[in-house]
Amino acid sequence: MKELFLLDPEVTFLNHGSFGATPRAVFERYQAWQRELEREPVDFIARRLAPLLEEARAALGAFVGARTDDLTFVQNATTGVNLAARALDLEPGDQVLSTDLEYGACVMTWTRLCDFVTVPYPELFEHVTDRTRAVFLSHITSETALLLPVEEIVREARARGLATIVDGAHAVAQVDLDLDALGADFYAGNCHKWLSAPKGAGFLHVRPEWQDRVDGVITSWGYAEPASFISRTERQGTRDSSAYLTVPAAIDFFREHDDRERCVALCREARRDLCELLGTEPIASEEQVLQMASVRLPRPDADLNRWLFDEHRIEIPVSHDGTLLRISVAPYTERTDVDRLLSALGELYA
Ligand SMILES: Cc1ncc(COP(=O)(O)O)c(C=O)c1O
Numbered sequence: 001m002k003e004l005f006l007l008d009p010e011v012t013f014l015n016h017g018s019f020g021a022t023p024r025a026v027f028e029r030y031q032a033w034q035r036e037l038e039r040e041p042v043d044f045i046a047r048r049l050a051p052l053l054e055e056a057r058a059a060l061g062a063f064v065g066a067r068t069d070d071l072t073f074v075q076n077a078t079t080g081v082n083l084a085a086r087a088l089d090l091e092p093g094d095q096v097l098s099t100d101l102e103y104g105a106c107v108m109t110w111t112r113l114c115d116f117v118t119v120p121y122p123e124l125f126e127h128v129t130d131r132t133r134a135v136f137l138s139h140i141t142s143e144t145a146l147l148l149p150v151e152e153i154v155r156e157a158r159a160r161g162l163a164t165i166v167d168g169a170h171a172v173a174q175v176d177l178d179l180d181a182l183g184a185d186f187y188a189g190n191c192h193k194w195l196s197a198p199k200g201a202g203f204l205h206v207r208p209e210w211q212d213r214v215d216g217v218i219t220s221w222g223y224a225e226p227a228s229f230i231s232r233t234e235r236q237g238t239r240d241s242s243a244y245l246t247v248p249a250a251i252d253f254f255r256e257h258d259d260r261e262r263c264v265a266l267c268r269e270a271r272r273d274l275c276e277l278l279g280t281e282p283i284a285s286e287e288q289v290l291q292m293a294s295v296r297l298p299r300p301d302a303d304l305n306r307w308l309f310d311e312h313r314i315e316i317p318v319s320h321d322g323t324l325l326r327i328s329v330a331p332y333t334e335r336t337d338v339d340r341l342l343s344a345l346g347e348l349y350a
Helices: 024-037 041-064 077-087 104-113 121-127 148-159 206-215 229-234 247-256 260-278 304-312 334-350
Strands: 071-074 095-099 113-117 132-138 163-168 188-189 202-206 292-295 324-328
Touching: 024 041, 024 247, 041 071, 041 202, 041 247, 071 077, 071 229, 077 104, 077 163, 077 202, 095 104, 095 121, 095 188, 104 121, 113 121, 121 132, 121 148, 132 148, 148 163, 148 247, 202 206, 260 292, 260 324, 304 334
Parallel strands: 095 113, 095 132, 132 163, 163 188
Antiparallel strands: 071 202, 188 202, 292 324
16 A cells, blocks of 8 residues: 555554645646646636536545535635634624544634633533534544534534534545534634645535625635625636646545555554553543544653654644643554654663
8 A cells, every 4th residue: 555655665654633635646646637727727717617527526525425516625724613613603702612632723813803711521511602603523533533522512512503614624435434423513623634645735614604704815706696605606817727637536545445444453553562562551541542542641741753853754643732642553554664663762761
C-alpha cells in the first residue's frame, strides 16, 4: 500500500489525522482536472463546472447517506462549521453547549459568536439553560481521538428543541455515515482526511429547513436568482474546484482498498503497546478508538514531536501542552511503523 501513496519513504508517517495523505492515482485524477480546466478555462468554468460539481456531490451524497441537494462543497470542515454557526443568527447572551474536547479553531469560531459553554460530554444536558440555543460536538475528537455517541446526543438535543451542529472532520471514511438518518441540523465534514481526497475538499450537510439561512463566505454570482444554499456557498468567485471534482475518485479508491478492520485492530494494538511502554492508563475505552488513538505521556514533553522527527524521522503529533501523543493508522501503516515508534520512545521512557 505504501507505494500507492506519495509519502516520503524516509519518513515514518503516523499523522494521517492532521491533513490526510492522497494516493498517487487520486492525485493524478486531481491534476487531470486541473489540466482540463487550463485547456479551455471558459468552457470548463462557465459551462461544464456546475453539472460536474453536481455529479461529484451526488457521489459524495451516496457515500455519506445524504440527498445531493442537502450537501454543499466547502474548502474544509472549519468553513462548514463557520457557515453553520453564522446561520444560527446568534445574539449576545445566546449559549452554545459543547464538550471540552473540541478542535481549537472551531472553539475560536464559537467564542467569537456566542457564550460558548464547554463541559465533559457525559454531562452535556445537565448544563442546558433557557439561553441554550444549540449543541456542537465532534463525531471523532481531534487531540483525544475519541468516537463520541453523536446519534444519542443529536436525538436528545432535538427532543429538547436545540439545534445540532456536528464536526465530522475525522468521521468521513472512518465511520459509515448516514447523515439523513442522523438528522443533525448541520454536519461539516472533510474528504481530505480519511477519504484521502486532495486538500481543500470539505462539505457541509444542512437540513432543508435551515438552508435558506446559510450564507456563503463571500457574496458572489451564486446569489443571482434562482439561488440556493449550494450556489451561494459553492460559487465564490473564480477558483479551482478540482479537489471537489476528485472526491468521486477518492471514494472509488477507498472502496477498492477499504482496510478499516485491519487499521482499527492495529491502532488498538498500538495503543495497548504504547500505554504499556509509557506506563500510563488508557484515556477511554477501546470501543471509542478507531484509526487514531491518543495516549498520555508520563510527563509533559512539548519537544517530543520535534525530537521524534529530527532524530528518527517519525511524524506524529503531541498536543495538550505536551501530554498527549496521537497515532494514526491509515491503509499504508504497518506494524513495523508502530515498532519504529515504540523503539524510539523506548530510548526516553523504557
Ligand atoms: C475535530 C476537527 N475538526 C475540524 C478540523 C479542521 O479541519 P480543516 O482544517 O480541514 O478545516 C480538524 C482538523 O484536524 C479536527 O480535528
